Amino acid sequence: MPAFEELRKEMEADDGTREVVIKRSRDVLKLSKTAIYCLHRGQTELATSNLAEARTIVEAELFPLADGKAQLRFGGALSGALEEYAEAVIFQGYLRDGRVPSPRSEGLAGVVNRDEYLGGVMDFVGEVTRTAVLAATRRDEEAVARAREAVDDVQLALMGFDFRNGQLRRKYDGIKYSLKKLEQVTYEMSLTKALGQFSMGSRDSCLCARGLV
Incomplete structure (x- = not known):
């Protein structure tokens, strides 16, 4: 036919x-x-x-x-x-x-389009988190702070959206885990810095007590 x-x-x-x-x-x-x-x-x-x-x-x-x-x-x-x-x-x-x-x-x-852009922004959070982790290994506090601020800004901007169940909702929910990881990285860097300063201070005190400085 x-x-x-x-x-x-x-x-x-x-x-x-x-x-x-x-x-x-x-x-x-x-x-x-x-x-x-x-x-x-x-x-x-x-x-x-x-x-x-x-x-x-x-x-x-x-x-x-x-x-x-x-x-x-x-x-x-x-x-x-x-x-x-x-x-x-x-x-x-x-x-x-x-x-x-x-x-x-x-x-x-x-x-x-709109959804592709939003999905790209949410996936970008993972990339910027990765850069922060690498920056932390170099003790680059400024880069880590910039990354955390960027993720904070993204999360704040997206809070006004009503993402229904679907891919965008799952990606949006994942941002909080990236932010938590960045907070952990920031905390560990500050702790390492504090311990380093404490160690240096203790060393100087010992040297002073022994009359070596």
């Missing part, structure tokens, strides 16, 4: 488009993850290059393929890749400017 043959061809075409979207979305996801890895290692130029390539794939290939097809654009591989991309761009902006970029910032506006 001609009508059924037409439907079959339409379904095959949709399946082919879906496979391309899934494959190229994986490429965007990989580029974004690599960019985050590079940012942790201080390789900012390589991270910028990866994010530029990811954005090109999204705008030149994926958006045209998903245009008018809500099932491809929202809630699938493409949306997941864009959330990872948003996380990378937000992390890059934080490291560069010391603050969380707004959804209207370059690289985000017109590329990610």
Whole structure:
């Protein structure tokens, strides 16, 4: 029957488009993850290059393929890749400017939607917490304090949202654990510093008592 043959061809075409979207979305996801890895290692130029390539794939290939097809654009591989991309761009902006970029910032506006941006912000909390832990090993109190302030700001900003049960709610609930970890890191650094000062003071007192200083 001609009508059924037409439907079959339409379904095959949709399946082919879906496979391309899934494959190229994986490429965007990989580029974004690599960019985050590079940012942790201080390789900012390589991270910028990866994010530029990811954005090109999204705008030149994926958006045209998903245009008018809500099932491809929202809630699938493409949306997941864009959330990872948003996380990378937000992390890059934080490291560069010391603050969380707004959804209207370059690289985000017109590329990610509201939920993808919010998901990226929440995932960014994990990255900035990781930088704080590494900074603590270098005894970089200022970097740890900046990270804690950033997570505090994110949590405060998101308190006004009514996240219903779902992925965003789970990610939002995870922020408190990151904040708790940062508080623990801050406490341990202050304790180590206090013990070090106490040890130095005790040493000086002993030397004075023995007439060596």
